[in-house]
Amino acid sequence: xxxxxxxxxxxxxxxGYAALTTNAVAVAAGVSIGSLYQYFPNKEALVLAxxxxxxxxxxxxxxxEAVFWDAAEQGVPLEALITRTIHVAMAAHRLEPALxxxxxxEAAHLEARHEEDGTEGVLRALLERYSRGxxxxxxxxxxxxxxxxxxxxxxxxxxxxxxxxxxxxDPHILERETVRAVMAYLTA
Amino acid sequence: xxxxxxxxxxxxxxxGYAALTTNAVAVAAGVSIGSLYQYFPNKEALVLAxxxxxxxxxxxxxxxEAVFWDAAEQGVPLEALITRTIHVAMAAHRLEPALxxxxxxEAAHLEARHEEDGTEGVLRALLERYSRGxxxxxxxxxxxxxxxxxxxxxxxxxxxxxxxxxxxxDPHILERETVRAVMAYLTA
DNA sequence: CGTAAACATGAGTAAAAGCTCGCATCATAG
DNA sequence: CTATGATGCGAGCTTTTACTCATGTTTACG
Numbered sequence: 001x002x003x004x005x006x007x008x009x010x011x012x013x014x015x016g017y018a019a020l021t022t023n024a025v026a027v028a029a030g031v032s033i034g035s036l037y038q039y040f041p042n043k044e045a046l047v048l049a050x051x052x053x054x055x056x057x058x059x060x061x062x063x064x065e066a067v068f069w070d071a072a073e074q075g076v077p078l079e080a081l082i083t084r085t086i087h088v089a090m091a092a093h094r095l096e097p098a099l100x101x102x103x104x105x106e107a108a109h110l111e112a113r114h115e116e117d118g119t120e121g122v123l124r125a126l127l128e129r130y131s132r133g134x135x136x137x138x139x140x141x142x143x144x145x146x147x148x149x150x151x152x153x154x155x156x157x158x159x160x161x162x163x164x165x166x167x168x169x170d171p172h173i174l175e176r177e178t179v180r181a182v183m184a185y186l187t188a
Numbered sequence: 189x190x191x192x193x194x195x196x197x198x199x200x201x202x203x204g205y206a207a208l209t210t211n212a213v214a215v216a217a218g219v220s221i222g223s224l225y226q227y228f229p230n231k232e233a234l235v236l237a238x239x240x241x242x243x244x245x246x247x248x249x250x251x252x253e254a255v256f257w258d259a260a261e262q263g264v265p266l267e268a269l270i271t272r273t274i275h276v277a278m279a280a281h282r283l284e285p286a287l288x289x290x291x292x293x294e295a296a297h298l299e300a301r302h303e304e305d306g307t308e309g310v311l312r313a314l315l316e317r318y319s320r321g322x323x324x325x326x327x328x329x330x331x332x333x334x335x336x337x338x339x340x341x342x343x344x345x346x347x348x349x350x351x352x353x354x355x356x357x358d359p360h361i362l363e364r365e366t367v368r369a370v371m372a373y374l375t376a
Numbered sequence: 377c378g379t380a381a382a383c384a385t386g387a388g389t390a391a392a393a394g395c396t397c398g399c400a401t402c403a404t405a406g
Numbered sequence: 407c408t409a410t411g412a413t414g415c416g417a418g419c420t421t422t423t424a425c426t427c428a429t430g431t432t433t434a435c436g
Binding site: 214219220221222223226 | 383384385386
Binding site for chain 1: 204205206293294296297330332333334336337340341343344345348353354357361362365366368369371372373376
């Protein structure tokens with residue numbers, strides 16, 4: 001069950017989505033195709049289950065490291081929060097980078113978008129918090145638009161910085177510049 | 189030949205990449221499969237040719253509208269140039285939005301990245317130009333990193349604003365905010 | 377016209393891959 | 407030990423689909 005998903009991930013990373021056959025997965029998992037089909041009704045369900053598990057793993061890691069989001073209620077400066085959030089998000093992307101890349105690149109068309117579901121809600125709430133009061137740090141006019149812009153921008157940069165960085169670039173610098181980009185937009 | 193590529197695009201948009209069969213393309217084009225294989229050695233070459241043509245179309249539109257890039261040599265302010273560039277890029281994405289989306293989403297794995305090839309070079313040169321002199325507008329430290337960041341950020345926002353905007357959002361506002369994001373980062 | 381080269385045709389082939397199903401094996405209970 | 411249900415097995419069926427090729431048709435040209 002979990003072993004089958006592990007095997008799916010291995011084959012996916014090794015051979016790509018085009019070469020992912022149910023038989024290959026069964027062999028890689030050390031079980032028969034018959035057993036595979038006892039747990040997953042078809043190939044699509046298999047890949048979907050793998051993706052969901054992967055998203056769960058990433059979310060779990062982020063949530064564990066990100067209790068500090070409650071700190072928004074206290075007087076944590078925006079920059080500290082953004083810095084920490086982006087750091088954690090990049091760490092999550094580094095969990096299984098190769099798998100994440102393949103899923104994003106070759107399995108993106110399988111059903112609904114997984115990303116900005118819970119994410120957008122949290123982001124929106126944070127922006128709201130930091131744009132209120134006399135000493136508001138977020139100066140952007142439309143919060144819905146800002147949520148959209150920051151969400152897309154941050155995700156693209158995190159994804160690219162971890163999975164597709166320019167050759168010879170320092171990861172720390174990419175991380176710092178990602179933070180700079182988000183901060184610059186929010187406080188322009 | 190061109191009719192076959194048109195048919196490929198139509199089938200791709202209508203049915204998605206998974207349902208793209210050479211026979212379906214031949215039928216949609218009103219030719220026989222035999223004829224199709226006289227012009228394209230195999231299915232992959234067919235899709236690749238379509239993608240290249242699509243990229244050429246977009247590039248052509250951008251280049252036609254973007255002679256003003258030479259204006260960087262004169263005293264055009266950075267913001268005007270960025271505004272115009274992003275406007276043109278969005279227009280290019282609106283040429284065949286559905287096709288662009290399918291190609292980006294379901295045919296991304298077919299061979300090399302197409303985007304930031306010529307683009308990154310041009311972008312890098314522009315940043316260099318605007319970061320020199322006493323009245324430099326670009327204040328970013330590392331130009332290589334900045335090229336990377338701006339390239340990814342702008343592309344993600346342009347792509348999202350045109351092909352995947354939040355429901356009920358004003359395109360003009362999304363465009364303006366994209367410009368704001370890029371400008372804020374470059375002149376922070 | 378005649379010839380030949382280029383182009384078009386579509387039934388058929390062959391290989392791949394998703395999935396089934398009858399049988400074997402094992403675990404648990406009585 | 408036997409019965410019963412759950413789980414595992416994998417040869418092979420079936421469908422799908424990329425691609426071929428022998429034949430027909432059009433075009434170019436002297």
